[in-house]
Amino acid sequence: MLKVQPDIFKRFFFRKQADNTSDKFLPIIFITIIAVSTSIISLSTFELYDYKIRIDQFLSNEWNKIYDLYLGDTNRQDVEKYLETMQARQYLDFKIGFREYPKMISIKSKEGYIENVLAYAFSPDFETIITNLDFEQYQQDDVLFLDPALMNKLHIAENDLVLIKVANLGGRYTQALRVKPIENPTRIKCFFLGNYLDYASNCKIRFYYDNFPKMVDFLSQTLVKEYNFPTPLNFGYHDNLFGSLCSNTDIRSDFVLPLSYFKDHYGLEFKSQFELTFENGSLYNQNIDMDSALLLDYEKFLKLIEQKGSKLKSYQLFNNSPGQKFFVELDMLNTFNFQKMRRLETLLARQESIFQYYRSCDSLAIISINDAFKRENTYLYMHYSKLDSIELSKDILDTLNYKNVRWDTGKWNSIINLNESLKRGQKHIMVLVLVNLIIFLFFLSIKFLLRLKLEFHTIGVLKCFGYADGDIYKVYVLGYVLHVIIGLLLGLFPFSHIIGVMAGYDIAFINEALLNTILSPVNFITGYGLVLLLSTILAVSINLNRLVKRSNIYELIKYEG
Amino acid sequence: MIEIHFPLEKKFQGGDKIIYSADQKALKLNSNYFYYFQGKNGVGKTTLLNIISLLTDFEGGVKIEDNTLCLNKDKNDKSNHEKSNIRKNHFSYVFQDPHIINIYTIRENLKIVNPLFDFDKDMSLIFKKIDNLKITASEKLYLQTKLTKLIHEKNNSPFYLSGGEKQLLSFIRAMIKPSNIIFADEPWAAMDKHLKEFIEQELYQYLDNKDIFSGIRNRNDINHLHKKNTVVAIAHIFHHSTEISAIGNHDKNYNYKIHIKKINSGKSDDNSLELIRFSN
Incomplete structure (x- = not known):
């Protein structure tokens, strides 16, 4: 059914010219335009993928959803009431922290020393949030969790012992702990699962x-x-x-x-x-x-x-x-x-x-x-996991600001901005696809108007010698579809790579982004490709029907020259 | 066999039209004859030939072999696909202009009308057969020189071929195409004497399948009718009656007048053309 006369198909791509060379310029230009257009779409998807990775990385780490709320000069009953309401709606939950935590500590290892590190102390209440840690075991083992980069800086290996004291108070070392790295990257650089620095805690070596x-x-x-x-x-x-x-x-x-x-x-x-x-x-x-x-x-x-x-x-x-x-x-x-x-x-x-x-x-x-946990509710930790909901996040941000609660609004704002960028990027890419498509359709129409008229004579002669409309349609539709497919493929490689590298992305990221985009069920590149193919088939069929499928073959033949 | 049912009407853009009629309700172009549509310049010979060779739309009836192509609105029209099939299986064309496709090579121009055409082998065959033709030595040399050029430049565009070479190529294309009816629209209009002699002779031989292209044409064996029921229909102007007698066996009993009414910008103009027949 799809069989086409090979010579006619070949000459669809490479028209013989008067100087006996084959015209490769026209198909190459056409394919290049599609490839460039595809690579522009790809570039936009890279940007989206970058946002997506950053958001996924952020949201995959539960700790990034923990916010310290300091209730200094605020009506704590009012805040708690608000948080309880939000908790009842399952928008967030909150935990009460230890008194005076997070606090600055000094850490001494065999070869290194750091004067000030903000350390968090999490009670077993946080077990629902920090789910990858065995609280009971690590409390018994007396472990200090440290950021791996900080471990490197202090020349600390896993299970090394360090001495700890409260920073800036002129005090002595009061605690020794075994060190474990924090497995997921997090804004929290240091924490332990107990109140090791309380005045009532004691450590024996x-x-x-x-x-x-x-x-x-x-x-x-x-x-x-x-x-x-x-x-x-x-x-x-x-x-x-x-x-x-x-x-x-x-x-x-x-x-x-x-x-x-x-x-x-x-x-x-x-x-x-x-x-x-x-x-x-x-x-x-x-x-x-x-x-x-x-x-x-x-x-x-x-x-x-x-x-x-x-x-x-x-x-x-x-x-x-x-x-x-x-x-x-x-x-x-x-x-x-x-x-x-x-x-x-x-x-x-x-x-x-x-x-x-x-x-x-x-x-x-x-x-x-360290069982002398004194938990006073001057300090709250809010656990919030609906960061993808921009409106809700903004609402909580505004309400807590209004209630004069001090917390990390910068971090909160950045994830809201990231989500907004993602949505804005998706909208941009849709417009870009549409604009590209319109440009492509105009380009295709110009190409038809110019080229098809040039080919009226050829088509007329072919029809005259018995080629049916269907045979001619097959050549043109298949030919243009092949152009588009080759253009799309070249657009993915190497055009996307070239344009991606020019925009500052590395090759590994580009490959990952392209693979992810192509494999995901709804993606802009495949969508763009399909729309392009569909519009090509429609445009070719409509134009052929309009310009070629006329019963007066003799008129077509007369177009010679 | 072709049967023309009158009246035939061809409409043009802008409301102009041309109406063909005859004293008889139908005229038959029977097998194994050579038909000429003879008339003045611009009278409508080409249009009539285009109508019966299905190259243009019209209203009226034309019957090809057993297929009736009735294009009146109240009758069944053949689909485009069927018309393509008739053109593919029965018809071949020689035009006043060669209408060679310049974006194809010389070889491809021939190959597209007959997929079984083997350029090197078949062109050598044609070259050899020229020796057996009843034409003068100088005419043979002339033809073989032109053929040699076509063979030599088979992979080139025909763009730079001379008019005669293009006409020869166009004629070869028509003759190698599987067909049993050839339509020729003033084929000698721009042709020198040597080429005219050759083409005329070959068209006569075509009626009996004795032309030098018959083996190539019939290789497809699409329809056994090809070999028997052949017709050549030509639109041509005879300037002198002596020209007619020079062609060959003129069947003087077969001489019909076709009346032509041309309506151009509301003005009516009456004319006529003659249909004359020759046998081999």
């Missing part, structure tokens, strides 16, 4: 050693002798404390377990008497009460180790082989802050220096007590 002498060595040589670490210095086995090195004035045995506990739980049997022999002498105790803790006299201990080379030589403390996992515990709130030390710089340097021993111990544990 346990330096674990594989054997008892190593633990005593760290206790005596490093903490007592080198750093003059404040007492009490607690030590323990596995997960529990069994002893304390303390002066008579600060004996605190209330949190230390009786020695008999360790026999029951770990099979660790203490002798009824003990002896720690240093090179310089022995620390000897005649009687040990199994129902109380092992308390070492700090003054006696200090005398034994104060001379050079006074290391632990032997110990008689256990009836059986004690195994591993002895630790020394530093209490960040009570002892690690060296309260008697006046000079802050020296104090911080000492804290940092001691902390670095976590790398030479056999393992380390951080135990934070």
Whole structure:
């Protein structure tokens, strides 16, 4: 049915000229016009795709939908009432934040330090928003989530430990946390899942050693002798404390377990008497009460180790082989802050220096007590996910502004603008398609008027020698359709690429945008192509019908020359 | 066989028209004859030939073989497709002007009328057969020279061919096309003597399928009628009665007058033309 006479089809594209060359110029120009027109449409779709990616990226990250609302000088009841109304309509939901969060913190890693980072503390209320995190696990592990770029800057690897303090208050480090990267890029650079910096929170660091002498060595040589670490210095086995090195004035045995506990739980049997022999002498105790803790006299201990080379030589403390996992515990709130030390710089340097021993111990544990969550509702977090609704977003923006709520309106405005740009871009592209189409139709009509009249003679001769109208229609329709298809394909590659690169897009983006546009069910390029093809078929058929399908073949033949 | 049913009417733009009538209700152009429409310049010979060769619209009746083409409004008109089929299977044309398509090559101009035409092989065949024609040596040389040029320039545009070469090409095109009726509109009007002799002879031979193109034409075998029921219809002006006697077997019993009424800008003008017949 679609069979056409090959010579006639060939000459539709490449007319023989008087100088015996074939006219390639006309089809190339025609195809180029379609290709350029297609690439202009493509360029507009690149812009749309760029908006779309930015919006998708923004909306795919739930955290970008969290807005901090600061209710400073506002009628909080009024605001809450408004938010509750909006929440009831399922437009948004809001959470109450911790007092004084977000707050600026300073972070010290082994090789880096940053003075001010805005840190957020999220309670389990946020589990519905930050759905990709296991709140329970990360609270137990005491994790600080950091922006990967910031991690790089501070030379921090995943699971490294860092010291933290509240910035700008001249304070000491009060918290140590293990670092994890924030997986999704977000405007939030730093957060943790608990109130680690509250005055009631406390952190304890346990330096674990594989054997008892190593633990005593760290206790005596490093903490007592080198750093003059404040007492009490607690030590323990596995997960529990069994002893304390303390002066008579600060004996605190209330949190230390009786020695008999360790026999029951770990099979660790203490002798009824003990002896720690240093090179310089022995620390000897005649009687040990199994129902109380092992308390070492700090003054006696200090005398034994104060001379050079006074290391632990032997110990008689256990009836059986004690195994591993002895630790020394530093209490960040009570002892690690060296309260008697006046000079802050020296104090911080000492804290940092001691902390670095976590790398030479056999393992380390951080135990934070941060269950003293004080949540006061001066601070609200709004979770809003209807950002694609421009009107609603504008309405909320205006209302909260009117209610004098302070929040990140710039960010909110930018997503509204992005959505507006997307809609405006879609409208532009529709107009562009329409204008292109009209220009193309005019161009096609001019081409018909000029070329078809030139070809009246040819068509007349063909009809005269028995070619039916259908045969001629097939050649012309198929020929023009091929022109358009080739033009469209060239428009996609390389014209779109050239024009895209000229406009500043990279090739990978252009490929992605084109692929996405072509594969999506409703897209402007395919739509434009289809409309172009349809209009070509219509224009060719109508013009052929109007100009060629006349019964007076003799008139057509007379058009020669 | 062609049967012309009078009156025939051709309307032009602006209301002008031309009406053909005859004393007889119908005139038959029978098979194996050579027909001339003889009349003065501008009398309407070409228009009548265009009507019966289906190159223009008209009102009236023309019967081709077993197909009746009735174009009166109250009768059935043949569709364009059927008219194309008749032109395709039965008709061939030689015009006063060659009407060669300049945007095709010489080879393509021939190929489009007969897909089985093998340019190199068939043109060599024609070249050889010229030797057997009953024409003078100088006429043969003349023809073969022109043919050689066509063969040599087969892939070129015919744009720069001379008038004679174009006429020869146009004639070859008409003769190789599968057909059993040839319409020729003053084919010798712009032709030199050598070419006229050749064409005249070949058209006569066409009636018996003995022309040098018959093998190529009939290769298609579209209709067995091609080989038998052949007609040549020519619009031509004979300036002297001696010209008629020089053509050949003039059938003096077949001599009809066709009356022509031309209405041009409201003015009526009466004329006539003669239909004369020759046999081979």
